Amino acid sequence: MTFHILIADPLSEEGIQPLRSLENVNIITDTNLTPDELGEKIADFDALLVRSQTQVTSEIIEKATNLKIIARAGVGVDNIDLNAATEHGIIVVNAPNGNTNSAAEHTMAMIMSLSRKIPQAYNALKNHQWERKKYVGVELKNKTLGVIGLGRIGAEVSSRAKGQRMNVMAYDPFLTEETAEKMGIRYGTVEEVLKAADFITIHTPLLKETKHMINAEAFQNMKQGVQIINCARGGIIDEEALYDAIISKKVVGAALDVFEEEPFLDNKLLELPEVIATPHLGASTFEAQENVAVDVSHDVGTFLTGGLVKNPVNLPSVPREIMNKIEPYFNLAEKLGSFLIGLTQDVAEEVNIYYSGDLSELEVAPLTRNTVKGLLQRHLGDHVNDVNALYLAERKGITVHESKTTSTKGFTNLLTVEVKTKSGTRSVSGTLLNGMGPRIVKVDDYSVDVTPVGHIVVIHHKDQPGVIGRMGSLLAEHNINIATMQVDRSDIGGNAIMVLTVDKHMEQDELETLKQLEEIYDVTGIDL
Numbered sequence: 001m002t003f004h005i006l007i008a009d010p011l012s013e014e015g016i017q018p019l020r021s022l023e024n025v026n027i028i029t030d031t032n033l034t035p036d037e038l039g040e041k042i043a044d045f046d047a048l049l050v051r052s053q054t055q056v057t058s059e060i061i062e063k064a065t066n067l068k069i070i071a072r073a074g075v076g077v078d079n080i081d082l083n084a085a086t087e088h089g090i091i092v093v094n095a096p097n098g099n100t101n102s103a104a105e106h107t108m109a110m111i112m113s114l115s116r117k118i119p120q121a122y123n124a125l126k127n128h129q130w131e132r133k134k135y136v137g138v139e140l141k142n143k144t145l146g147v148i149g150l151g152r153i154g155a156e157v158s159s160r161a162k163g164q165r166m167n168v169m170a171y172d173p174f175l176t177e178e179t180a181e182k183m184g185i186r187y188g189t190v191e192e193v194l195k196a197a198d199f200i201t202i203h204t205p206l207l208k209e210t211k212h213m214i215n216a217e218a219f220q221n222m223k224q225g226v227q228i229i230n231c232a233r234g235g236i237i238d239e240e241a242l243y244d245a246i247i248s249k250k251v252v253g254a255a256l257d258v259f260e261e262e263p264f265l266d267n268k269l270l271e272l273p274e275v276i277a278t279p280h281l282g283a284s285t286f287e288a289q290e291n292v293a294v295d296v297s298h299d300v301g302t303f304l305t306g307g308l309v310k311n312p313v314n315l316p317s318v319p320r321e322i323m324n325k326i327e328p329y330f331n332l333a334e335k336l337g338s339f340l341i342g343l344t345q346d347v348a349e350e351v352n353i354y355y356s357g358d359l360s361e362l363e364v365a366p367l368t369r370n371t372v373k374g375l376l377q378r379h380l381g382d383h384v385n386d387v388n389a390l391y392l393a394e395r396k397g398i399t400v401h402e403s404k405t406t407s408t409k410g411f412t413n414l415l416t417v418e419v420k421t422k423s424g425t426r427s428v429s430g431t432l433l434n435g436m437g438p439r440i441v442k443v444d445d446y447s448v449d450v451t452p453v454g455h456i457v458v459i460h461h462k463d464q465p466g467v468i469g470r471m472g473s474l475l476a477e478h479n480i481n482i483a484t485m486q487v488d489r490s491d492i493g494g495n496a497i498m499v500l501t502v503d504k505h506m507e508q509d510e511l512e513t514l515k516q517l518e519e520i521y522d523v524t525g526i527d528l
């Protein structure tokens with residue numbers, strides 16, 4: 001099988017070599033596609049690689065019927081509709097570390113250019129103006145740098161600013177006073193940071209909560225004569241409010257690498273001499289571009305060949321050593337989910353998954369996803385996968401709970417799945433037998449030992465002599481061969497269960513004929 005990969009934004013050629021060197025890949029680079037052209041082509045591709053330029057909207061994703069992975073060569077994924085990707089089962093990966101250094105260096109370059117008015121002085125000189133008085137700057141030493149967002153880049157900027165002998169004060173929802181102290185910086189709330197800082201630098205993602213977080217009110221809280229830097233994302237600063245704050249002289253300098261609308265030809269902020277700007281160049285170094293291209297090439301290559309990606313955005317990342325321990329249970333989890341929903345006639349409202357024995361010591365979230373995938377695939381088809389299983393369950397109104405229990409019922413590992421519907425609760429338990437693979441060991445309250453594969457028939461009947469023989473004869477009349485049979489009962493003469501594996505798929509009318517026997521209450525055929 002050949003994987004078709006589209007590179008829609010310019011990526012470092014060196015960086016994508018690992019991807020090119022894979023067998024069975026067909027890589028097309030087309031970095032000039034309009035949104036309409038991308039929409040027309042996208043169905044041909046298994047993987048899409050972008051930077052920040054290409055907008056991967058829900059309309060594009062809707063048309064991407066073969067797309068399996070979207071890779072963002074960089075950090076911010078705000079140009080990708082993550083919900084749409086998740087809904088369609090498309091994994092999104094990014095390259096969160098490769099451009100941190102470059103973005104931090106760019107931020108420092110902006111701070112220093114701003115404080116010494118280097119771009120303005122350079123411009124004047126280019127225009128034959130030798131202006132020494134006009135371009136008097138300020139020192140950074142002993143000034144307070146307020147950092148909003150102390151993630152990878154914010155932290156790198158902070159440590160560099162300390163090298164410039166600045167006092168650093170930061171706000172981040174995950175920053176504690178203790179951590180700040182260990183980093184040699186001061187902790188403050190957003191308001192405290194805005195109030196104290198001579199320079200403010202923004203390093204948050206663009207989220208609902210951060211959109212326009214630096215607005216007219218925030219500017220009011222700032223020191224008179226503050227300078228502001230944004231090398232994170234356009235839209236975190238309200239550009240109208242910044243414009244007004246500069247006109248009113250509250251803000252005396254702004255350095256912007258990112259804008260509310262990109263690319264643009266006109267932006268009135270650029271008419272102000274206090275504003276210096278670059279066209280989203282924070283990550284534009286040879287090193288950063290090679291790093292991010294290597295990272296996404298690795299993840300795309302790994303994913304397409306069935307491996308574990310390093311930087312998933314819409315799936316929790318699970319370290320390899322943990323994955324090695326849980327991978328053997330994937331098949332069991334999926335089969336149990338699929339078997340149970342096959343058995344359940346009503347609409348599932350709640351799914352409870354209980355992990356016990358060895359399983360209770362593992363990170364089980366990926367197993368929960370596989371169980372739910374098995375459950376949903378039976379009715380929703382193959383487009384349900386690890387990425388969208390929980391999302392789709394939620395959308396269908398099915399609540400999913402996982403819990404760990406110590407009750408192993410004698411098995412070294414036991415996975416129990418319970419489905420609640422309007423008409424009652426059904427459950428199935430399974431185990432992974434050492435060297436012998438997965439087994440279904442319980443159906444509701446009955447003990448069985450069934451390999452979850454092939455054509456299974458579950459029969460509820462009255463415990464009575466002769467039922468098994470009559471049922472066998474009926475199957476023989478339809479030329480259906482029984483491969484294995486398991487029976488269990490509640491008590492002598494009470495309710496009983498038969499779980500058969502048969503050699504071929506049984507049609508509904510063939511299953512119905514078994515109900516001719518009055519001792520048989522219920523027959524369900526499940527193909528796994």
Ligand SMILES: NC(=O)c1ccc[n+]([C@@H]2O[C@H](COP(=O)([O-])OP(=O)(O)OC[C@H]3O[C@@H](n4cnc5c(N)ncnc54)[C@H](O)[C@@H]3O)[C@@H](O)[C@H]2O)c1
Pocket residue numbers: 074075076077096099100103148149150151152153154171172173174203204205206209210213231232233257258280281282283284
């Ligand atoms: N200009 C460029 O070319 C360029 C290059 C790389 C990254 N970026 C952008 O820089 C930003 C930071 O990247 P990063 O790699 O450091 O990301 P990161 O995820 O490591 O850090 C972001 C931090 O922001 C914090 N945060 C979230 N909401 C916040 C809020 N309301 N107030 C304060 N802090 C908040 C998070 O807790 C996190 O610590 C992103 O927007 C990214 O897209 C831009």
Ligand SMILES: O=C(O)CC[C@@H](O)C(=O)O
Pocket residue numbers: 051052053073074075076077099280282283284
């Ligand atoms: O692709 C780029 O150059 C921008 C990258 C940057 O904005 C990011 O979020 O990583």
